[in-house]
Amino acid sequence: MTTIALYNLKGGVGKTACCVNFAYLSALDGYKTLLWDLDPQGSTTFYYQVKPKLKGGIKNFITQASDLEEAVMNTDYDHLDIIPADQSAKSLDVMIEEMKHSRKKLKNVIHTFKKDYDFVFMDCPPGLSVLAENIVMAADIILMPVIPTTLSARTYEMVKSFFKEKELDPAKLTCFFTMVDLRKNLHNEIMETLYKDKHFFQSYIPYLSDVEKMGIYQAPVEVFARSSYAAQCYRDLWAEIKEGVL
Template sequence: MRIIAFYSPKGGVGKTAAAVNIAYLASRDQVATLLWDLDPQGAAGFYLAGAQPVKGRKLSRLLEGKAPIARFVHDDVYPGLDVIPSHPSFRNFDIRLNQDEEGSHSLKKLLAPLSEETSLVVLDCPPTLSRLTEQVLELADRVYVPLVPTWLSLNSWKQLQAFVKSQKLPAKKLRPYFSLVDRRKKLHRELTESSDPGIERLLDVAIPYASVVEQMGEQGQPLEVLAPNTPAAESFRRLWQRIREDLW
């Protein structure tokens, strides 16, 4: 089982859209995929209309060993794509992890029962620097970091690098890529077209800013279903190919 995460310390950078679209594309390529929405805002549920949390299935029951992880999984939201939707109780995830001194409820142990039937886990992570972030960075085989080509977003990238270094986490797992690129803007063009933007391990894929991506939430569908012939859909297909080449 391979595990990837989409993470950024800055919100509003297209992280969830990428996680949903990559999870769907992986499942379409016959890769048994689980998407786990770890963000308590639950945006992935808007992009996948069939993956709303079931009432009463709180994270606390999972972390206390009172319910197996399989009870939280929505099977086959699309063929080959299972989803663990977010729940408001996920806001307490960090508190629970900090209280778990023996690590008996770490993300790795929580996911272990699903390893036989799942080839790829996609984690959609909240924009925080926390214990949960540390576990994701420790656990994931790769962490894909969307960067809007602005100085503020690039500063968040530097903050992430500093955090990784301070916690002695593996920086080599980080895979940044440009997201929400608007080529009408000079800075966006300059940064994305630069031969050396100064970002280590930057993927050669840029996800454009596109209104059709926003429509994913309205329609409750991944882009490959909603609008497969758009430049945005093609950019996500290229991103998935880079990810697949990187993992296997």
């Protein structure tokens, strides 16, 4: 089982859209895939049109060692299950901080799915916190979308510093560019600079209207616009990610 966490320090970088599409493409490839929506905003849950079937959700799993499998729900797509978001995730940082061995709490929870899934994707909330440490400890890969702008590049450097400060494995950090507009000189310049960093994939996701339409269709791009350029970009990037994982 390979666990991939879509994470960034800041929001609004296309993280959830990428997580939704990569999980779907994984399932489309025939891999048994679980998508866990850890973000209290619940955008991934919205895209897959599901609602939590248990109250207290993540709080119960973390604090009471409840059976996480009870929260897993089917989606409308073969090979793809989801653990939907719920409001209890808002206080997840506090709950984990109060526990012993808190850095590995999420890892121990995810380990229960080892025999059931080939890939686990986590849509993670933004921020540098004890939850972020848990995510890094639990995931095999931290997949970070980066907009090629000055502030987003600065955020990338802050995340690298966070890894160093907390003595987290820097080899887990992999990145790709998202919301790219090659008509902008700044985007081209930043991409050229950061591509020299070994952490970045070559494929990227442009700023495209079909990605924004995910909210209208409540579905991955591949479902409603399979022949589009946006769908092709997600397929290309997923192929590159798989090559690095398998």
